[in-house]
Amino acid sequence: MRAERLELAARGGDFRIDKDRPSPEWIASLRRRFVTETEIDRVLTRKMQRRSGPGFAPLKLETLVQGVDSLIRSQFSGDFQITDARWLSGGASKLQMAFRLHWQRPGVGADVTPMVLRMEPAESIVETSRLREFQLIKAFEGVVPVPPVFWCDAEGEHLPHPALVYGFAEGVAKPTSGVGGVTGIGTQLPVALRAKLAPQFVDHLAKIHTFDFSGKDLSAFDKPSVGTTQCALWGVNWWERVWEEDSDEDIPLVRLCAAWLRENPPLLDRAVIVHSDYRLGNFLFTEHDTRISAWLDWELGRIGDRHQDIAWTTSTAFGHLAEDGKTFLTCGLLPEQAFLEAYEQRSGLKVDPRAVHWYKVYNSYTMATLLFATGYRIAHNGKTHQDVLVTWLMGIGYMLLDEMRELIEGAP
Template identity: 75%
Template sequence: MLAIDGNKDRPSPAFIAELRRRFPTEVEVDRVLTRKLQWRAGPGYRPLPLATLIEGVARLLRTQLQTPFAISDARWLAGGASKLQMAFMLEWHRPGAGEQRTPMVLRMEPAESIVETSRMREFQLIKALLGTVPVPPVFWCDAEAEYLPYPALIYGFARGVTKPATSSSGVSGLGTHLPPELRARLAPQFVEHLARIHTFDFRKAELSAFDVPSPGTQCAQWGVNWWERVWEEDSDEDVPLLRLAASWLRRHAPALDRASIVHADFRVGNFLFEEDSGVITAWLDWELGRIGDRHQDLAWTTSRAFGHYAEAGGPFLVCGLLDEAQFFAAYERASGLSVVPRTVHWYKVYNAYMMAVLLLGTGYRIARNGKTHQDVLVTWLMGIGYMLLDEMRELIERGA
């Protein structure tokens, strides 16, 4: 662990500069992580009245719209362990469409999030993928909290559900059980949408908040640097297994064969669908998206945390939809891209490493310092971190 400054709650400029030097990554990722540390000594999270958010939205819209507008029906949206969300109705003159009443969602960071990400990257990525896969339309972004208490974006309210009315689920959609007739409708869309994301021509889109990795291992190294830096920023204990994992990841870093848009949280619980028709209406939670290696998504999506076994002793189903062999075969047909098992395995280790860092490092830090609206949930999630460490150990041993 870095010894420049032992007070991570008030990190010194020298401490921040040393982290930036040791762990180079994408420009926007570096900017957001640096801002997190620069703001860390500020006040913790305090409950915000809806009136404060409504006024912040109004201030933002007055800089964007030339005609009168009205905000109504504001209410909190539940769900997620990461961001604050407010639904509202906007009455406005929409350019090219005339007078409208549009349901919208404000998505805003707390004082510190369990995963610190860029609202501008999320905004650009959703906007770029509109028309390629189902996503809510995005309208405005307050990337530097000029108008709202914290960085935020505004997008259209997407209708649908994350699970059947008769199904139970855990935190963030974990443990969702999908009945056979529903998964038969959802599975083809699920695979097709992932293939469309990975084959999307990102070079024709406005993605200025993203860096494109060079051929070779830069993509993998950027990723390891990102999460090793976060561990150094947030942790208060030394976990030797995490140091071993970072070393293993660097030593076995795969070369990037094709740069693709990566969603980075493509799974059950992060898409909405119409329960009657089974049509997927929107893909959500793009905050960790990057231009990188498609195998990161493939490894994440096939994590056993997101699936369940089929009825009557059937096979384990990826995200509760189809078995792994069927999933990979369908993906290769839909995308025309190959699935490299060795690279999938590397990203399984990488994903476990990332989650252990977030739960045992960042989760601990923000809960202890009172920086999040989800402090109880985040504290509970910390307990899963040790299970992830054991999973990561098994994966490393299997791949050594």
């Protein structure tokens, strides 16, 4: 009977589950019901096992400096010194500290390297694996611009929570004289600037999707089977599990969305690396030469379907109308049709509109889950360093829900 009740709870029919203090039995029932990649399962299970623990406590810079010192010492045998530690803002999911490392840099010699510590709060608006992020960025060094990544504290052995240490990438996410909101959403670029950035934007996406990753260490990733719906269903299971774990107030439209996704999954025609958050605001560019200098935020990356990225990048949330008031610009850079044509030409890969449509619905489901379910749960439990931002961002979710509704209504 207990097992049946737990299964019922997983389907949203039981009010009695205490999600702030989840039982081992309920966690196990969710794991059985929503099969996904091994590392995703591990990270989500860890989140639930730690949920009843303390919220995020303000940290002193000195604590993080000591943690970074310990992390580097565990993997680097030379002398070094950490200086100029300071907080960074930006992004809604991770806590960031900039610092300088004085060291004998391998292959370089004596160097003062600007670096960034990127550490999870007690529970993040997007719970992901630092190991996956580390492996993915390492894999793409020399392929597309990425920040150098140095060390990974995958389990928080040295720092209060799991973390990565990056090299500080040069550049800006939006023009220093431009308009933009938190997380880069709402940024509008001048015509001349977007004309220079757009070709690089398309070219890098094509390079990511055609990258041969077979020789790279991507041990934290599972590869879905081509010719099946496994990739699509792993994704739905991932986010429906998060919805069940984190949501408070239910949303009938979100229930319909999950059911619709399960009814219509596309077949995977080619397994590629998917960035999963490829948009304006997630790359840096240097203003003096207008070159994209680093692609950021790889934490949701997976081996999957290229249509996921295409659907995400062309979301209305990340673009705006051109000066004519009619032409919608993908990520504020170029018209959607021009983007798709350039992508096909540069990658040699076809874009299937039906698969793009499914992934647009999928992406809207992901966003609804993060904003309404996880956003609520982590702020409710005081789990982050910026609960006020997480709560504020919930407001954008209603516009995205309307997009979800229109997408399901207009499904081919």
